[in-house]
Structure formats: C-alpha cells, structure tokens
Amino acid sequence: MLTHNNFLHGDLILAIAVQELAMRPTIKLLTVLCCFFLCALPARAQDLDNATINGRVFDQTGALVVDASVTAVLVSTNVARTVKTDAAGRYHLLELAPGTYVVKATSQGFALEERGGITVVAGQNVQLDFVLRPAGVTAEQTVVSEADTAAVDTTRTVVGDTITREETEALPVASRAPLDLVFTLPGVTEEPFSTRDLAEDRNTSARSTPEEAGTFALSGGAAYSNNFTIDGLDNNDDRAARERFQPSLEAVAEVQVITNQFSAEYGRASGGRINLRTRAGAKELRGRLFYFFKDEALNANGFFNNARGLKRLPLQQHNPGFTLGGPVNWKKLFGARDASAPPPRSFFFVAYEYNTVLDTSMKT
Secondary structure: OEEEEEEEEEEEEEEEEOOOOOOOHHHHHHHHHHHHHHHOOOOOOOOOOOEEEEEEEEEOOOOEOOOOEEEEEEOOOOOEEEEEOOOOOEEEEEEEOOEEEEEEEEOOOEOOEEEEEEEEOOOOEEEOOEEEOEOOOOOOOOOOOHHHOOOOOOOOOOEEEEEOHHHHHHOOOOOOOHHHHHHHOOOEEEOOOOHHHHOOOOOOOOOOOOOOOOOEEEOOOOOOOOEEEEOOEEOEEOOOOEEOOOOOHHHEEEEEEEEEOOOOOOOOOOOOEEEEEEOOOOOOOEEEEEEEEEEHHHOOOOHHHHHOOOOOOOOEEEEEEEEEEEEOOHHHHHOOOOOOOOOOOOEEEEEEEEEEEEEEEEOO
C-alpha cells in the first residue's frame, strides 16, 4: 500500500528596527499603527541578545582619563554609540548588537586612539582598554584583528558556545532547521528518554501521555528541561518540552547555547538555554535568492529496496526562498522638515522560505 503525503510550510519573518522618525502631522496615524505592529516584533533582551564593550582609558603615565569620549561604530550599518568615562576612567558600552566594531577613544588635549576589527557575539563582554597620547604626538593607528580578540569572556563562568552567521552558511543543514546546528557543539546528544519512560507500566498503559521528550540533551542534562528563546523571548512549547517555532535558516544570525553554570538571569530551566538571534539589515541593500530541490531520480535506491527487488519510492522536495535587507530612508519616503538633517538610522530585513514535500512510504 502506497500513501502520498503532502506537506506545505512557509514562514515569513519581518524585522524592522526604527530609531528615528519625524513626527509630521500627515503620518501621525501611520506612526500609531506602526507602534501596534512593532509591539508584536521580538524585543531585544538586554543580556541574552546583545554584547557589551567596557574598559578604562589611561594616559601614557598610567593616570586615568576622566570624561573621555569612547565611540563604538558597527561596521555593517555605520551606527555609532558614544559614552563618557566616569571618575574612575571606566566606560561601558551596553546593549550593542553583535557584529564587528571600530572603537575610538579621545579626550581634550589627546590624540584619537582607534581599535578596529573588534568582533563580538551575543552575550559576550569584551574588555578593551585605551592608552591616549598627547595631541601632536604621531602614533600608528592600532588595529586589532578578529583573531587577536579574546574569544573567552573572563567576566562570566557560563559554559557554552555561539554558532556564528559564517558557520551557519558554511555548514550543510539538510533539514533547513537552525536548531540542528546545536549538534555540532561538544556535549550535545539526542534525547536519551522521555517522561513516559518514568511512568509506571509504560508499555501497557492506554493513557495518552504528552510528548515530553525534548529535542536534545546538553552536557548530560535532561532533554526536556531546556529553555528556547528567539531574540531573548520565550519560544517554549511546555507540553512537548521543545521549541514552538524555528525561523528560516537564512534569517538566523547566531545560535547561542549555554550548557552549564549560567546565572539566574537565564532562569526557567534546569537544562541549557538556546537562543536564536535573527538577522538585521545593513547600510547597503543586499538580497539572496535560493532554491533547494530533491528528486528520487537524483538518488540511489536504498539497500533494503534493492534486497527485496523494489524500485525507488517517489520523493520530491521544492524549497525556494529569498532574503532582502538594507537601510530605510524615511526622508525619501515621507519627507523631512529639515533637509539638512542626517538620514535616520533605520534598517529592515525580510526572510521568506517555502517548503513543499511529496513523500511516499510503504506500509506493511
């Protein structure tokens, strides 16, 4: 008996980050409607989804420099964040989007000191100190490459790792499921057993039990005790003890996994925590079209089919999609009161993926 199963699946992720919008009378209503729409978008958790750069600023004698300006510029968007050092010469750049930064420090009477290639991932705390030279003293610009940047966060005791965007693009994922990338990390195994295994008389009981099996076990922990988040927000299916939803692989910027010794800020579960961080637009318009295709004519017949003299079963999969991201120029879209004002720092990113599977199974 042959059965044909058709599965249709599509998901659309739309994330628009807006930091400035001129409040013109003609678009006040539109702004109110946008506020309702943005409330439904993933909010950025302060610590789960962002990075921190901090340190101290000294002069050449080792004295602390108070009220120095420290600026971090995200290379992909040219968005800058500036803070001042306190009375102890410390600065804290909080809630930075993960990515590659150029960090600059300067103060009155001192020359500009610049560090480039500072790459941070979600949840990382980078310590970066500066030594300022007096103005007029010629010095080479200091450039720190990604390889020179410390990958270990010495300010925390958490155990885990982050799968970056470059790794998600390089690793083949036949399932197109971003959480399958977690199996590439050490200490990750498939779920060993479910809560049904703990029930009395599990083989003869007719009572329907929930599928509390989980997806995978982290460092020997219970597979049904993990905490799943997207951009720091809850993504847990409490009945199935797994994630509710997985976004398109093309929409994922990082997969952050913490397996042990995490603090109460992550909470909720006694297992590990898995956070998917979605992508955002950049300063230039960029897009991608893709199409994954499977057909039984391209595959060899299975061993057991050959042993029984059976032909290949029909199998077709069509998986097209696209991504598009870039800047949003509200001045061109709605006009601006001040034509000389700089363009707003707004970006958008859209990812769409459609999956159709025609599969055939043999029932005996």
